[in-house]
Amino acid sequence: MDTPPRLHLVEDITPLMWHVTLTVAGDPVDATDIKVALERLSYEHPFLLSGRFAADRAEVRYWEEAVDVDEALHMAVGLWDEHRESSGLPAWRVVGVEVVDRDTFHRRGKYPHDAPGLVAAGRVLPF
Numbered sequence: 001m002d003t004p005p006r007l008h009l010v011e012d013i014t015p016l017m018w019h020v021t022l023t024v025a026g027d028p029v030d031a032t033d034i035k036v037a038l039e040r041l042s043y044e045h046p047f048l049l050s051g052r053f054a055a056d057r058a059e060v061r062y063w064e065e066a067v068d069v070d071e072a073l074h075m076a077v078g079l080w081d082e083h084r085e086s087s088g089l090p091a092w093r094v095v096g097v098e099v100v101d102r103d104t105f106h107r108r109g110k111y112p113h114d115a116p117g118l119v120a121a122g123r124v125l126p127f
Contacts, residue, residue: 015065018072019105024080025057026092033088034058040087045079058092064099072099 031053038051038058047063060079066072076097080089100108 013067015067017102018064018066018069018099019061019102020064020072020076021059021061021096021098022076022079022094023057023059023096024092025095026090028055029090031055034090037088037090041083041089044083044087057095069099069101073097 034053034055038053038060041060042048042051045062047065049061049063051061052059064072064075066075076099077094080092080094083089084091
């Protein structure tokens, strides 16, 4: 008599929200073209918070839903190429990515001990 295959429970993995800052750069394009492309991207990517641009670089800030930081980083690195054609984004390459969890993002807005958010070089303050 054959034993039926055992069923395994799938671990319940709840995605988290990650704040992403993605910076891309490349050959200069018309500033109006990149502005329009970033506006299109904001319609295609619903959690886009803001975008900054110059003729040769752009930065987008947005929320990403992912199980862990590795997954959020992987999605962030692919975002530009994934939307390049549909949004009309220039063929720029990723030059920087920052991914932080929600708690870290919100803590950055608070100033401990009435200290400013930016600290002089070499100065170390507690969170």
